[in-house]
Amino acid sequence: MIVTNSNATQRAWVEIDHQALINNVVALKKILAPHTKLMTVIKADAYGHGAVSVAKTVLGCGADYLAIATLSEGIELRKAQIKAPIMILGAINSAEEIEEVVKWQLEPTICTLSQGQVFAEVLARLGVSLSVHLKIDTGMSRLGTLWHKTVTFVKGIQNIAHLEIKSLYSHLATADDPDSRVMNLQHQRFRDAIEELKAHQIDIQALHLANSAGTMVGQDLHYDMVRVGLALYGLYPSVHLQNRVQLQPVMEVKARITQIKNVPADTGVSYGHSFKCDRPSTIAVIGIGYADGVPRLLSNKMKVIIRGKYVQQIGNITMDQIMLDITDFPDLKVGEIVTVLGQDGDLTITADDWARAIGTISWEILCGFKHRLPRINNE
Numbered sequence: 566m567i568v569t570n571s572n573a574t575q576r577a578w579v580e581i582d583h584q585a586l587i588n589n590v591v592a593l594k595k596i597l598a599p600h601t602k603l604m605t606v607i608k609a610d611a612y613g614h615g616a617v618s619v620a621k622t623v624l625g626c627g628a629d630y631l632a633i634a635t636l637s638e639g640i641e642l643r644k645a646q647i648k649a650p651i652m653i654l655g656a657i658n659s660a661e662e663i664e665e666v667v668k669w670q671l672e673p674t675i676c677t678l679s680q681g682q683v684f685a686e687v688l689a690r691l692g693v694s695l696s697v698h699l700k701i702d703t704g705m706s707r708l709g710t711l712w713h714k715t716v717t718f719v720k721g722i723q724n725i726a727h728l729e730i731k732s733l734y735s736h737l738a739t740a741d742d743p744d745s746r747v748m749n750l751q752h753q754r755f756r757d758a759i760e761e762l763k764a765h766q767i768d769i770q771a772l773h774l775a776n777s778a779g780t781m782v783g784q785d786l787h788y789d790m791v792r793v794g795l796a797l798y799g800l801y802p803s804v805h806l807q808n809r810v811q812l813q814p815v816m817e818v819k820a821r822i823t824q825i826k827n828v829p830a831d832t833g834v835s836y837g838h839s840f841k842c843d844r845p846s847t848i849a850v851i852g853i854g855y856a857d858g859v860p861r862l863l864s865n866k867m868k869v870i871i872r873g874k875y876v877q878q879i880g881n882i883t884m885d886q887i888m889l890d891i892t893d894f895p896d897l898k899v900g901e902i903v904t905v906l907g908q909d910g911d912l913t914i915t916a917d918d919w920a921r922a923i924g925t926i927s928w929e930i931l932c933g934f935k936h937r938l939p940r941i942n943n944e
């Protein structure tokens with residue numbers, strides 16, 4: 566166990582299981598079509614897991630490419646001496662940003678011809694060329710040029726000196742939906758765009774379309790590369806895709822009991838007294854709150870695990886602390902370790918459990934843990 570901060574286990578912390586991460590990479594590579602490369606998506610600090618340490622581990626066990634969302638996320642990786650190709654998923658538009666992209670040898674996404682022209686000016690001034698990825702919109706309605714304008718877009722970019730097109734890609738909006746109609750339509754539009762390029766004798770080095778869900782749906786979505794985020798971290802994009810590959814959650818969140826007290830029946834707990842003890846109760850405080858990544862919407866709706874048993878959380882979650890009802894667990898002590906997210910004995914609490922309870926998605930739960938808690942990397 567490498568403790569990255571000597572006080573790491575004082576109050577609350579995140580544990581990252583690098584062996585689970587390796588197992589997930591290996592398992593995902595096994596289901597890829599032959600020759601399909603694995604791009605690991607480590608934006609948002611690797612979905613809260615720590616971008617630099619995750620990058621090092623996945624590159625050491627077979628990841629081919631890294632993807633991040635913002636310029637600063639890419640710079641962080643380069644400053645950590647990571648040499649692998651890094652694609653930027655988000656849009657880069659200003660001359661200042663483009664200069665940084667060049668300086669740090671990152672590979673941006675070009676979404677429109679006019680964006681390409683901004684690049685052209687900066688690159689001409691600097692006298693350098695740059696590898697870029699072109700994005701088309703087949704139905705996500707986010708970044709990219711609309712699929713039926715692909716040929717004009719690609720030809721326009723090809724005419725710009727200094728831009729080397731490394732790949733063309735699109736993004737699926739509903740690959741996690743058991744109803745595959747929208748996904749099939751997007752796939753058809755992607756195929757149509759590729760056919761049109763062929764008809765114009767335009768050859769693109771690499772094509773990619775699939776996120777985690779698309780990767781699990783099947784090999785006809787894999788093309789030359791898949792862009793896997795969520796699955797890397799051991800979560801499934803949807804229940805119906807759970808039998809496609811065996812994944813293990815990588816993140817656990819732990820905290821310690823910081824105080825224990827006995828209160829009479831009718832005592833209100835936390836801001837707003839949204840919980841009232843219906844019996845003489847023992848309350849434990851643990852040192853983790855919404856500023857750390859525990860969503861406040863989980864107030865009175867979450868459990869933790871202590872000594873292999875579920876314990877109910879009570880009252881509103883506060884910024885730095887939450888309360889537990891430990892009336893039925895009289896042996897617990899201050900300093901005791903609490904599993905907030907993860908496995909203890911036969912019990913588990915997953916990011917999916919939390920997401921379901923508050924009507925969001927596991928992606929958002931994981932990303933919530935990127936700010937304040939120290940990370941312990943278990944090798």
Ligand SMILES: *Cc1c(COP(=O)(O)O)cnc(C)c1O
Binds near residue numbers: 778802
């Ligand atoms: C975030 C992202 C991904 C990864 O998505 P997951 O569902 O987490 O696998 C892939 N492609 C693009 C363009 C993204 O923005």
